[in-house]
Amino acid sequence: MTASIVFDLDGTLVDSAPDIAAAVNAMLADEGYESLDLATVISFVGNGLPHLVKLVIEHVGLDMARHAELSAATLAHYNRASTALTVVYPGITEVLETLQSRGLKMGLCTNKPEAPARHVLDALDMAQFFDVVIGGDSLPQRKPDPAPLHATFDALGAKQQIYVGDSEVDAETAHRAGVPFLLFTKGYRKTPVADLPHHATFDDSAGLIAAVDQLLGS
Numbered sequence: 001m002t003a004s005i006v007f008d009l010d011g012t013l014v015d016s017a018p019d020i021a022a023a024v025n026a027m028l029a030d031e032g033y034e035s036l037d038l039a040t041v042i043s044f045v046g047n048g049l050p051h052l053v054k055l056v057i058e059h060v061g062l063d064m065a066r067h068a069e070l071s072a073a074t075l076a077h078y079n080r081a082s083t084a085l086t087v088v089y090p091g092i093t094e095v096l097e098t099l100q101s102r103g104l105k106m107g108l109c110t111n112k113p114e115a116p117a118r119h120v121l122d123a124l125d126m127a128q129f130f131d132v133v134i135g136g137d138s139l140p141q142r143k144p145d146p147a148p149l150h151a152t153f154d155a156l157g158a159k160q161q162i163y164v165g166d167s168e169v170d171a172e173t174a175h176r177a178g179v180p181f182l183l184f185t186k187g188y189r190k191t192p193v194a195d196l197p198h199h200a201t202f203d204d205s206a207g208l209i210a211a212v213d214q215l216l217g218s
């Protein structure tokens with residue numbers, strides 16, 4: 001039976017937070033504000049760019065009435081340099097090659113806006129693995145609403161489903177969608193692993209393959 005695996009992007013396949021932080025800090029510099037450190041920005045990642053900018057505005061005391069404008073400014077900075085500092089996590093490209101060669105269908109379901117998500121995949125030579133890419137602005141709903149995850153699996157069209165992600169948002173999305181969830185423990189999660197619903201966890205690419213094999217019984 002063909003199985004399908006859907007992946008989250010930021011903090012799961014790629015360590016993208018340094019470029020996200022650079023975009024936030026470029027926007028803040030334009031506004032005359034000090035930079036935020038990486039850990040602070042990481043703590044704001046997960047619910048998409050508009051939510052990230054909302055948290056930044058609250059954190060530094062900018063005016064929430066300017067949310068749309070500051071979100072657009074942050075996205076423009078990000079689009080200018082979305083892969084300058086971003087790296088694929090070790091072994092992940094090889095995992096994707098292995099799973100593709102086994103005939104698994106793969107999709108991406110991220111809260112990053114779709115255009116920069118596709119750009120990151122292209123720039124890091126990963127686009128060829130994914131038959132479907134759904135971003136945070138592809139549908140009216142975004143994760144943790146299960147709709148984007150359902151839409152990704154529906155487009156892939158396989159009965160057996162696995163979702164792989166790193167965050168509270170991913171755990172809730174999978175739970176609400178009723179899909180087995182593999183949790184990467186070294187991403188941008190803030191909550192203890194034990195407090196997040198998951199089928200299994202993994203710490204590295206070997207652990208990811210082992211968890212997939214265990215779920216698929218191969």
Ligand SMILES: O=C(O)COP(=O)(O)O
Pocket residue numbers: 008009010011045046047048049052109110111112113136167
């Ligand atoms: O853009 C975000 O906030 C997080 O993106 P992700 O869903 O790929 O982790």
Ligand SMILES: [Mg+2]
Pocket residue numbers: 008009010011012046165166167187188
């Ligand atoms: Mg993530």
